[in-house]
Amino acid sequence: MNTAIEHVRIHAYGDRSELKTELVALPPPGAGQVRIRHAAIGVNFVDVYHRTGLYPLPVLPATLGAEGAGIIEAVGPGVTDLVEGQRVAYAGAPVGSYAAARNLPAERAIPLPDAVSFEAAAGAMLRGITAHMLFSYVRPLRPGDSVLVHAAAGGLGLVLVQWAKALGARVIGTVGSLPKAELALSHGLNEAVLYREQDFVAAARAFGGGEGVHFAIDGIGGTTLRQTLEAVRPYGMAASIGQVAGEIDAINPADIGPYRSIAFARPGVFRFMSDIGRYREGAHATLQRLEQGMRVQIGQELPLAQAAEAHRLIESGQTTGSVLLRP
The missing domain is CATH 3.90.180.10 (Medium-chain alcohol dehydrogenases, catalytic domain)
Incomplete structure (x- = not known):
């Protein structure tokens, strides 16, 4: 019926x-x-x-x-x-x-699991699988790696920050206000950049020891993506995972190398989840993170x-x- x-x-x-x-x-x-x-x-x-x-x-x-x-x-x-x-x-x-x-x-x-609330699961499952895809498949993180996360106080940003930190990385993130900076820092962010007032490229390069970060994750798109490429160290990687600010212009091979010598990825989490094995692996990894204390x-x-x-x-x-x- x-x-x-x-x-x-x-x-x-x-x-x-x-x-x-x-x-x-x-x-x-x-x-x-x-x-x-x-x-x-x-x-x-x-x-x-x-x-x-x-x-x-x-x-x-x-x-x-x-x-x-x-x-x-x-x-x-x-x-x-x-x-x-x-x-x-x-x-x-x-x-x-x-x-x-x-x-x-x-x-x-x-x-x-009993310890995971409906609210935490509904607020983190897609974002957690995205983090698992990025840090286990797109560019596996190693302890000590430096990571740039845009919109670090957003739903995805806070998950990425905590996930990367749990893997031993250091994370710098862009935020739009002081309260957002405080929120992201309280979730483990090492350094917050007020992108309306500060040059995030210069900050990320300094955070990465002068050369830039090992891995930059950009969900903003538009003109921000081209700046993000400049924040990555040689032989590092930039991943474009969204376009909140608008369409993404074509990336010319000259934009990423040979002088800059960085890798560029445009991974899609829906494509990742189309494989039921990867989907369930990412989902269980997310629930494990939540049981271990990842906050939503x-x-x-x-x-x-x-x-x-x-x-x-x-x-x-x-x-x-x-x-x-x-x-």
Whole structure:
């Protein structure tokens, strides 16, 4: 029997006005699926990319959202390793977490340890898998490496800072205000750069002993990315993981070498998670970090119906930490 469930969907790509709260019929979970009743839903900048069509979705109308946590309230045929009442979390495709409940492939539902709250899981799962991808696959970190993280007080930034520090790295990060600097420093950041007032390239070079950092992570894009390349030491790496500030211009090989001699990566976490083994590895690594004390700063919590306001907040750069929606 189908059940009417509150969803936030888009029928066309565009601005925040395209986000519509609707009742959508949800069938019983099919073979290999579970139904999750959400307790907390993570909001990520990739949701904005999906809303605008920068990263097109398979079909419209579509329910947005790439991260959530809740309780299994039904299991479909063939599911034997998950049970009703179990606490789980997930991230990635298929998108559709902006809903009170949803059906999900059972292999993507990750059981939550008792010590990990719904809020922490919904605020950290996608970001944690991103950190695992960056620091274990894109450029494995070694103790003593220096790392530059942009937007260090944001949801992803705080996770990257703590993850890199746990691996023995030293981290410098850019922030937009003194309160954001204090927040990032309280999560282990070694040095904060107020990018509106200070030259982050010069600061990162000095932080890296005069040559620059070993690894720079740029989710800003626009003109910032070209500056980020200048902050990396020879034979270091810059990774572009987003474009909050706008389109990314083409990178000419001359921009990264031979004089500069740096590596450049444009990794995508959704591509990383398309392999179920890598996805589950990253998810379990994230939960392990949370059990070991990684903190998830929840900046704002809003009702599901206020998803448009959540998008406004993250697009404006006003947020610190993670933004959650509550069904």
